Amino acid sequence: MVTVRTTAPPPPFRRVLQDGTRVLFRAILPSDEPILRKGLRQLSYASRYGRFHSGRSRLSSAELRYLTNVDYRDHMAWLAFDVTGRAPEGLAVGRYVRLEDEPKLAEVAITVCDGRQGCGLGTLLFDALARVALRNGIDAFRAYVLAGNDAALRLARRFGAVASSGGDQRLRLDAKLRRALLGAAESAAPGRSWPAAFPAGALPTLKQM
Numbered sequence: 001m002v003t004v005r006t007t008a009p010p011p012p013f014r015r016v017l018q019d020g021t022r023v024l025f026r027a028i029l030p031s032d033e034p035i036l037r038k039g040l041r042q043l044s045y046a047s048r049y050g051r052f053h054s055g056r057s058r059l060s061s062a063e064l065r066y067l068t069n070v071d072y073r074d075h076m077a078w079l080a081f082d083v084t085g086r087a088p089e090g091l092a093v094g095r096y097v098r099l100e101d102e103p104k105l106a107e108v109a110i111t112v113c114d115g116r117q118g119c120g121l122g123t124l125l126f127d128a129l130a131r132v133a134l135r136n137g138i139d140a141f142r143a144y145v146l147a148g149n150d151a152a153l154r155l156a157r158r159f160g161a162v163a164s165s166g167g168d169q170r171l172r173l174d175a176k177l178r179r180a181l182l183g184a185a186e187s188a189a190p191g192r193s194w195p196a197a198f199p200a201g202a203l204p205t206l207k208q209m
């Protein structure tokens with residue numbers, strides 16, 4: 001079994017979207033495998049294609065383990081939950097993975113569930129990932145995006161990404177992470193945080209919410 005040496009996960013934070021949805025962002029946990037599995041199953045073909053560049057609807061056990069056992073430094077993932085109602089609902093996941101041969105660069109991927117795209121979640125996740133990355137010595141993000149993926153292209157552009165050919169139908173997007181650009185999330189989704197329900201550093205699981 002592969003053991004991942006973790007650092008402390010960044011503390012959760014909260015935002016209110018323009019439509020009033022209360023969103024809790026927290027770092028991913030090994031116990032989140034079912035959430036990822038369910039989320040992928042519910043994702044439309046178009047969104048799956050946008051994320052994986054294929055229509056895959058299942059992840060293997062090994063892939064799920066890899067995606068949920070992160071060290072919060074070289075591999076970091078945030079989950080976003082709608083906590084407006086009584087039962088929290090998974091909305092989105094965003095992650096970065098540091099490149100082994102270019103340690104100041106990380107590949108980033110974000111997936112927002114279909115009904116909640118275009119509400120600012122992608123922008124908030126990019127911003128939150130960038131903040132953790134910068135603290136860990138990563139100063140640029142790279143993403144491979146299909147040429148027709150307007151939402152992803154606009155999101156990347158908001159953070160100053162430059163596009164080059166990534167082969168096939170793909171574009172390679174490179175964004176320098178400058179602190180000055182962070183905060184773009186606030187203008188995209190001018191949400192405010194609401195009073196902390198969890199003490200800083202606490203890592204609520206779904207049951208606790």
Ligand SMILES: CC(C)(COP(=O)(O)OP(=O)(O)OC[C@H]1O[C@@H](n2cnc3c(N)ncnc32)[C@H](O)[C@@H]1OP(=O)(O)O)[C@@H](O)C(=O)NCCC(=O)NCCS
Pocket residue numbers: 046047048049050051108109110111112113116117118119120121122123124143144145149150151152154155158188
């Ligand atoms: C790409 C994705 C992550 C963007 O997240 P999002 O929460 O929908 O995006 P946001 O609401 O933060 O908006 C980001 C930008 O995209 C634009 N946008 C959002 N949805 C759009 C759509 N359907 N068509 C065109 N532009 C769109 C927004 O207007 C915004 O642009 P602006 O800053 O110029 O105003 C999301 O659409 C998604 O999960 N898609 C499926 C998976 C995928 O393709 N992932 C990308 C691979 S890394």
